[in-house]
Amino acid sequence: MASHRKPRTRILTSPGSRRTAAGLTTAALASVTLLSQTAEAAPSRPKQSIEEVKQKVDDLYRQAEVATQKYNAAKEQADEQRGTVDRLLDDTARRTQKMNDARRRLGTYAAAQYRSGGISPTAQLLLARDPQQFADRSHLMDQLTGAQKQAVSDYQEQQAKAVRQRAEASRSLERLTETQASLKESKKDVQAKLAEARQLLSRLTAQEKARLAELERKKEAEAKRKAEELARKQAEKERKEREDRKQHDTPDPGTGTPDGGSGGSGGGTSDDGSYATKAAKALAFARAQMGKPYVWGATGPNSYDCSGLTQAAWKAAGVSLPRTTWDQVKAGDRVATKDLVPGDLVFFYNDISHVGMYIGDGKMIHAPKPGASVRVESIYYMPIYGSVRPA
Numbered sequence: 001m002a003s004h005r006k007p008r009t010r011i012l013t014s015p016g017s018r019r020t021a022a023g024l025t026t027a028a029l030a031s032v033t034l035l036s037q038t039a040e041a042a043p044s045r046p047k048q049s050i051e052e053v054k055q056k057v058d059d060l061y062r063q064a065e066v067a068t069q070k071y072n073a074a075k076e077q078a079d080e081q082r083g084t085v086d087r088l089l090d091d092t093a094r095r096t097q098k099m100n101d102a103r104r105r106l107g108t109y110a111a112a113q114y115r116s117g118g119i120s121p122t123a124q125l126l127l128a129r130d131p132q133q134f135a136d137r138s139h140l141m142d143q144l145t146g147a148q149k150q151a152v153s154d155y156q157e158q159q160a161k162a163v164r165q166r167a168e169a170s171r172s173l174e175r176l177t178e179t180q181a182s183l184k185e186s187k188k189d190v191q192a193k194l195a196e197a198r199q200l201l202s203r204l205t206a207q208e209k210a211r212l213a214e215l216e217r218k219k220e221a222e223a224k225r226k227a228e229e230l231a232r233k234q235a236e237k238e239r240k241e242r243e244d245r246k247q248h249d250t251p252d253p254g255t256g257t258p259d260g261g262s263g264g265s266g267g268g269t270s271d272d273g274s275y276a277t278k279a280a281k282a283l284a285f286a287r288a289q290m291g292k293p294y295v296w297g298a299t300g301p302n303s304y305d306c307s308g309l310t311q312a313a314w315k316a317a318g319v320s321l322p323r324t325t326w327d328q329v330k331a332g333d334r335v336a337t338k339d340l341v342p343g344d345l346v347f348f349y350n351d352i353s354h355v356g357m358y359i360g361d362g363k364m365i366h367a368p369k370p371g372a373s374v375r376v377e378s379i380y381y382m383p384i385y386g387s388v389r390p391a
Contacts, residue, residue, distance in 0.1 A: 050204075050208050050211045050212055050215070051215065053200055053201075053204065053208075053212070054212055054215055054216075056200060057197045057200055057201060060193045060194070060196055060197040060200075061193075061194075061197060061369045061370070062349060062351075062353055062354075063193045064189075064190050064193035064194050064197070064296065064369075064370070065296075065305075065306070065353040065354055065369070066351055066353045067186055067189040067190040067193060068186075068190050068296040068297060068305055068353075069307070069324045069325055069326060069353060070182075070186040070189070071183060071186035071187055071190060071296070071297055072297060072305070072307065072308075072323050072324045073323065073324045073326070073327075074179055074182045074183040074186055075183055075297065075323075076322075076323045076324070077179050078176060078179045078180055078183055081172060081175055081176040081179055082176060084172050085169060085172045085173055085176055088165065088168055088169035088172055089169055091165055091169075092162065092165040092166050092169050096162050101158075187297075190296050190297075194296075194370055197370075219381070220377075220378070220381065222380070223377070223378035223379075223380040223381040224378050226362065226378065226380035227361065227362025227363055227378035227379060227380055228361075228362060229362070230337070230338070230361075230362035230379075230380075231360070231361035231362045233338065234338070234340075234361075237338075275341075275343065275389070275391055276341075276342075276343070278314075278317040278318065278319060278343070278391045279317070279341070279342050279343025279344075279391070280317075280342075280343075281316055281317035281318075282313040282314045282316060282317040282319070282343055282357065283313070283342055283343060283357065283359060283365070284316075285312065285313045285316035285317070286309060286310075286313040286357050286365045286374075287365065289304060289309060289312075289313075289365075289374045290365070290373070290374050290375060290376075291373050291374060291375075292304060292367075292373060292374050293372075293373050293374075294306075294367040294368055294369055294370055294371070294372050294373065294374070295370075296370065299311065299312060299323075300312045304367045304374060305367055306325065306354050306355050306356065306366055306367045306368075307323060307324055307325045307328055307355055308323075308367070309357075309365075309366065309367045309374060310328060310345055310355050310356070310357055311323060311328070313357060314390055314391070317391070319390055319391045321390060325347060325352050325353060325354065325355045326352055328345060328347075328355060328388070328390070329345075329347050329352050329355075329385075329386065329388060330388075331388065331390050332345070332388035332389045332390035332391070333388060333389045334386060334387070334388055335387045335388060335389050336387070337379075337384060337387060340358045340379075340387055341358070341360075341389075342358055342359050342360045343357065343358065343389075343390075343391075344357070344358040344387050344388065344389050344390075345357060345358070345387060345388050345389075345390055346358050346364055346379050346384060346386075346387045347384070347385040347386055347387065347388075348382040348383060348384060348385055349382065349383060349385060350383075350385060352385050354366070354382060356377070356379065358379065358387070359376065362378055362379055362380065363376050363377065363378055363379065364376070364377060364378075364379050
């Protein structure tokens with residue numbers, strides 16, 4: 001009988017067989033070693049320095065502010081368009097009501113003529129799918145009385161206006177939809193930039209965070225030094241102007257500096273007194289918001305973004321400013337940095353993405369960035385784009 005047992009594997013016992021096995025083992029080990037060395041030799045991404053991280057975070061915050069201004073502009077436009085749409089819809093409803101009233105008057109004439117016998121021309125006109133076609137037929141219009149003709153004319157006029165009104169409302173709704181889509185996109189952009197900045201900061205070690213704080217302190221110290229230099233120059237200029245007025249017996253017009261400091265008049269304007277009065281009210285409002293958090297897109301009363309704060313502050317002084325930094329920079333007379341007075345608006349970066357309100361002595365009140373609150377800071381903390389006097 002044949003055996004069904006599995007044949008045993010032969011063991012390599014000859015010297016040649018053992019050499020072959022050893023060679024295979026050596027080759028395998030060499031391959032593993034080579035792969036390991038290749039993996040170790042692969043270039044790894046160098047870790048960013050703390051200076052690079054700070055620059056990246058600052059850039060993200062600035063990009064977020066740009067996106068915030070886009071959001072603010074889209075929101076302002078959406079609010080205006082929503083008001084326009086509501087008004088048009090109300091007008092359309094009133095116009096439709098007038099058209100229906102005119103149609104009912106036509107119906108009254110048609111019913112009266114029908115009772116007198118037959119389908120009258122008026123009824124035919126009312127029931128036709130194209131009333132204008134009937135109205136264009138002079139022989140039909142000749143059969144209508146003056147009152148009936150007026151009723152037909154009123155109906156046609158109201159019908160045409162209602163059609164135009166509905167078309168305009170439809171176009172406005174389309175524009176509103178597009179603006180709302182832009183609003184949504186800007187919001188996503190802001191949130192993405194801020195999330196990336198938070199992620200970068202969350203990866204820092206305690207030592208790196210301490211280093212980052214030290215860099216911030218150095219930046220603030222340099223900005224403070226520049227502010228003090230500006231304050232010294234402005235004070236010196238005011239002193240010379242006072243001396244000149246005394247020598248020429250000219251009454252001191254006074255700049256009415258709202259915060260009691262030197263502030264720097266820089267020559268001021270022809271109506272310094274009235275401007276100073278308004279600026280004092282605006283600054284009083286801004287100071288009352290100190291400590292409230294920066295929130296992008298916010299206009300108060302519990303939180304603000306940068307342009308939301310300046311808009312609200314000047315509104316308290318009776319001056320209406322646009323919503324975005326890009327529009328606020330156009331809402332006044334341009335002023336050189338050396339001629340700033342309290343109340344002036346100072347704008348930052350080439351993209352005009354940030355704004356603060358000058359308080360004098362080279363300082364401003366502003367809503368800085370996410371995670372910070374409304375505070376006083378040197379105007380030299382960021383690169384200055386330019387300044388305006390809004391009233």
